[in-house]
Amino acid sequence: MKKIIALGFALTISIFSFAQDDLLDMVKDPNQKEPSKPVYATFKTTKIVSAQTIETVKKNNLDFRITHRFGNIYNSTLSNPLNDAAHNYFGIDNASDIRLSFDYGITDKLTIGIGRSKYREMYDGNVKWRFLTQTEDNKIPLSLCFYGDLGYTSMTTDNLYAGMVRPKTNEAHRFQYCSQLLIARKFNNWFSLQLIPSFVHRNFIKRQVNANNGKEDTNELFSLGIGGRIKLTKRVAIVADYFYNFSEFQTNNPMGYYNPLAVGFEIETGGHVFHVNFTNSVAILESSLLTTTQDSWLKGQIKLGFNISRWFAF
């Protein structure tokens, strides 16, 4: 009998002392489930290097971006490439493309933007809608986003139809479009990966034929992009993206068409995000980027570039 009482006491004391330690555990409601938390900061900004990311501009914020691509650092196809590199100061004297853009967050998930690029004097409007966000408990393993842009070139009519018997002119010839589905996953704190199925439509193209396989250039182009980020420190990351174009015209073309590849460093400093990058593509806007890359990494036709992003909160 005494043993039982002793046991009872021991139990009482043990329960009491257990309870004493962690009041927070005692008041925890076992039936209440923690809500799924969204994964934040899959990428730092709205661009990997050339490609869009699933990140949108937050509500009532304005993202002002300056994107710049210099000329070729080196070009092994020229007769005196070393002199040419010195002549152009490794491409810094030339600007392949410059784009200024403003993106505004209507909601945390919906961004609209406008921009203007030097390459083909392109004005553009774009929209990005994040319709699925990855959660930390992996109930939603991926983030999904739609991106679309519409480009309008302001080239003179003479330039637009240069080198061809002028067809009946039409303002619609100036438009080009790109739609992308962005599929991203933040695997952990330092690694994020994204797939980018893309579709480009250009209203007007000059007739060109691939002399090797007889395929003509087409108004439509399908492309699959892949991009990612590896964080080196809390504020510095390596970023890269690559697009594989499904185009018979571009494949093995004597005129030289290549898939865009961009590699860069991302440095975050408070409200600014800087990119210093290297790429073989000339244009910045998606619908131009995928269709006009005629430079090759293997021939040294690499361009130094930078992206600067500055957020303003309203």
Added chain:
Amino acid sequence: MKKLLFAICSLLLFNSVSYAQLFKGKADASTISFFSKSPLEDIEATNKNVTAVLRTTTNDIQFAVPMISFKFPKPLMEEHFNENYVESTKYPTCIFKGKINETIDFSKDGEYPATVKGTLDLHGVTKEIQANGKIKVKGSEITITSEFKIKIADYKIQVPSLYVQNIAEVVDVKVNAILEPFVKK
């Protein structure tokens, strides 16, 4: 046999009594906020997702603060706070466990000044802290308010030299919690 029954009854009673002495923060009525004042920028963030518990018999007081629930005026600040400073995915919760030094009659309405001593577990670092505050008893409601300072370097939260002008070395923390008797569901 009677003694066994007594033992079991006393055990049960003890258990339920220990719950009756527990007070838990009312949903959405407990906030913890912090202020960082610096030459370039004033930053303020508030957390409304705080769990506060007080046991009146032992003067034990505990707080659990999910770091990701701090709300900032600018979304970019929030992202940087979680990603660069407190590393919320690695250290999701800040926990304070302490004791009120004074003996307070929680059954009597009134306002009592109080001091608290305990440990603060933040960003993977546990440190002893002390804070002054007030405890207000009104009926079955207990309101706790306190203000204290935290030196962020103590918790290994690093501020790059570039932002020394933007982020204060010592931040002011404000606690405001309204507690009610805890009923186990």
